[in-house]
Amino acid sequence: MAYHLPQLLQRSAEQRPQATAVWARGCTLTYRELEERSNQLAHLLRKRGIQKGDRVGLYFPKSVESLVAMFGILKAGAAYVPLDPEQPSARAGYIISNCKMKGLVTDSLRLRKLDHETIEHRALQIVSGEPVEKELRNSVSWEALGSYPSDRPPDLQPATTDLAYILYTSGSTGEPKGVMISHQNALTFVEWCANTFHVRPEDQLSGHASLHFDLSVFDIYNSIEAAATLHIVPEDILIFPTSVAKFIETHNISIWYSVPGALVQLAQHGKLTKERFPKLRTILFAGEVFPIKHLQKLAELLPDVELYNLYGPTETNVCTYYPVDRSRLAEMEALPIGRACGNTEVFAVDEQGQRVIHAGGAGELYVRGPSVTLGYWGDPEKTRKTVVPNPFQPNFAENVYRTGDVVVLRSDGDFDFLGRRDHQVKVGGYRVELGEVEAALLRHSAVSEAGAFATADPTDGSRIHAVVALHNGSRLSESDLQQHCALHLPRYMVPADIQLREHLPRTSTGKLDRVRLKAEVQPTSS
Amino acid sequence: MGKMESALIKDQVREFIMTIAVRRGVPKVADDDSLTSTGVLSSMAIFRLVSFVEETFSVAIDDDEITSENFGSINAIQEFVLGKLDQASAPRKQ
Numbered sequence: 001m002a003y004h005l006p007q008l009l010q011r012s013a014e015q016r017p018q019a020t021a022v023w024a025r026g027c028t029l030t031y032r033e034l035e036e037r038s039n040q041l042a043h044l045l046r047k048r049g050i051q052k053g054d055r056v057g058l059y060f061p062k063s064v065e066s067l068v069a070m071f072g073i074l075k076a077g078a079a080y081v082p083l084d085p086e087q088p089s090a091r092a093g094y095i096i097s098n099c100k101m102k103g104l105v106t107d108s109l110r111l112r113k114l115d116h117e118t119i120e121h122r123a124l125q126i127v128s129g130e131p132v133e134k135e136l137r138n139s140v141s142w143e144a145l146g147s148y149p150s151d152r153p154p155d156l157q158p159a160t161t162d163l164a165y166i167l168y169t170s171g172s173t174g175e176p177k178g179v180m181i182s183h184q185n186a187l188t189f190v191e192w193c194a195n196t197f198h199v200r201p202e203d204q205l206s207g208h209a210s211l212h213f214d215l216s217v218f219d220i221y222n223s224i225e226a227a228a229t230l231h232i233v234p235e236d237i238l239i240f241p242t243s244v245a246k247f248i249e250t251h252n253i254s255i256w257y258s259v260p261g262a263l264v265q266l267a268q269h270g271k272l273t274k275e276r277f278p279k280l281r282t283i284l285f286a287g288e289v290f291p292i293k294h295l296q297k298l299a300e301l302l303p304d305v306e307l308y309n310l311y312g313p314t315e316t317n318v319c320t321y322y323p324v325d326r327s328r329l330a331e332m333e334a335l336p337i338g339r340a341c342g343n344t345e346v347f348a349v350d351e352q353g354q355r356v357i358h359a360g361g362a363g364e365l366y367v368r369g370p371s372v373t374l375g376y377w378g379d380p381e382k383t384r385k386t387v388v389p390n391p392f393q394p395n396f397a398e399n400v401y402r403t404g405d406v407v408v409l410r411s412d413g414d415f416d417f418l419g420r421r422d423h424q425v426k427v428g429g430y431r432v433e434l435g436e437v438e439a440a441l442l443r444h445s446a447v448s449e450a451g452a453f454a455t456a457d458p459t460d461g462s463r464i465h466a467v468v469a470l471h472n473g474s475r476l477s478e479s480d481l482q483q484h485c486a487l488h489l490p491r492y493m494v495p496a497d498i499q500l501r502e503h504l505p506r507t508s509t510g511k512l513d514r515v516r517l518k519a520e521v522q523p524t525s526s
Numbered sequence: 527m528g529k530m531e532s533a534l535i536k537d538q539v540r541e542f543i544m545t546i547a548v549r550r551g552v553p554k555v556a557d558d559d560s561l562t563s564t565g566v567l568s569s570m571a572i573f574r575l576v577s578f579v580e581e582t583f584s585v586a587i588d589d590d591e592i593t594s595e596n597f598g599s600i601n602a603i604q605e606f607v608l609g610k611l612d613q614a615s616a617p618r619k620q
Contacts, residue, residue, distance in 0.1 A: 238569075271590065459570050483551045483553055484551075491568070
């Protein structure tokens with residue numbers, strides 16, 4: 001198997017140069033075009049000073065250029081950092097500075113919204129869209145690619161342990177943290193997927209997840225690995241189930257991967273029938289718990305589709321999986337998260353630090369193997385908290401990842417998910433640290449105390465609520481506070497409602513008592 | 527459908543949209559702004575919007591009609607509602 005992600009593209013381009021690699025907004029690229037354009041970008045990046053190990057950001061809506069950019073950056077020996085194109089520019093600015101981004105591939109719309117100071121020190125911006133103003137000395141237009149060599153990438157001695165990309169996720173102390181993923185980490189997952197789901201050149205994969213969400217790693221790399229075709233779902237239809245169903249039908253999607261919420265919407269409103277989707281053979285879902293009754297409905301509507309529950313944090317990508325057993329679905333109360341993927345080991349560690357070996361035992365899930373992250377960018381302290389020496393390996397140094405998820409071992413050897421050890425919740429599949437929401441609220445000069453908690457939500461998994469105390473004499477409305485949050489947090493983290501109180505409940509040690517907060521406060525929206 | 531009535535439809539739609547938008551931290555929404563790319567509409571809000579339109583204007587909306595063409599902007603929603611109301615009153619025009 002490949003040891004470097006660009007080899008996946010190179011091999012498919014050799015075997016099927018004229019096959020369509022990707023479709024997005026009516027544009028397509030063949031494998032050969034994708035290979036050549038990414039070679040050109042790699043040479044451009046090197047010529048403009050990007051060196052091995054540098055970080056280059058991607059900050060524009062998904063398009064065929066996204067794939068050119070990802071592979072071009074990797075071929076230049078650098079790591080790409082996908083930035084959520086819909087997050088507030090302050091948060092994007094934080095990430096750009098945090099990983100000392102050397103280059104940025106973006107569009108003129110987003111470039112204009114970034115703080116001038118943030119981009120001034122970047123070596124390079126590659127901009128598509130309208131021509132860039134002359135003051136941006138280090139800007140280069142996307143069209144400049146054409147003048148660089150296309151037949152092969154720069155010759156750089158890559159190794160599988162090189163950093164491939166950094167995905168930023170919610171951080172409990174207020175700022176997002178960058179999960180570092182090497183080529184080896186990514187390929188461990190890609191190889192397991194290839195062996196388990198048997199993606200073939202005839203397959204049409206959907207690209208539903210955003211690039212900063214690791215579900216997209218399967219969409220892109222497994223499609224490329226198999227020389228299949230990736231169909232990027234346009235952002236503007238994502239929330240309309242009828243349109244998404246039409247997309248699946250028109251593009252003959254054979255493998256779909258998304259968060260359960262999208263599938264729940266499709267099952268309820270998408271008028272799904274197996275006649276409409278004769279080619280749809282496999283549905284993968286991950287990111288949050290799939291409410292059983294909605295899964296049962298989906299299974300009924302699409303009787304011939306294989307369904308898989310995938311589980312795993314960004315730090316390991318998917319580490320366990322559960323193929324849905326349709327014959328048992330009717331009596332199930334919750335889906336197991338299953339057992340370890342290939343080339344991965346998982347085990348639970350109980351409160352006494354012992355490995356859970358008996359059915360019914362509960363503990364924190366640990367992951368071992370080459371999929372485990374290198375750590376958090378620039379934060380060895382946070383890294384040490386979750387990437388730890390394997391407590392059960394006395395003979396040599398080996399790291400394992402502590403997921404913070406509590407699981408129970410079943411008698412069949414699969415695991416069931418119980419809950420979190422901390423204050424992290426999932427909204428629409430995305431990780432949200434309640435601490436990050438609180439930190440954003442506290443940034444407002446009028447706010448003296450802030451507390452956030454979550455309640456269950458049928459579509460998104462969780463709904464975030466906040467309670468705030470203001471400094472004496474301050475006056476702010478709920479919508480003032482929500483707008484303030486929207487400047488600092490991605491939309492899915494903005495609390496659904498924010499109530500004002502004189503004081504927030506505290507524990508005997510003075511810490512915010514979230515349990516009492518949740519019990520005392522009645523959320524205003526239902 | 528009189529001009530007054532279509533303006534009233536738009537006002538009611540705009541007011542509802544703004545309650546969602548403000549909650550999402552979007553302070554202003556122009557009538558032709560895309561509700562998806564500005565992030566105003568989420569996968570949950572779209573169904574609250576559909577219920578609002580059904581109840582406020584007494585129309586029945588089929589799942590097939592919940593598309594970005596019909597709900598993508600304040601203008602689009604107004605056009606869609608006008609179309610539905612015209613359909614409902616069509617037999618009387620004979």
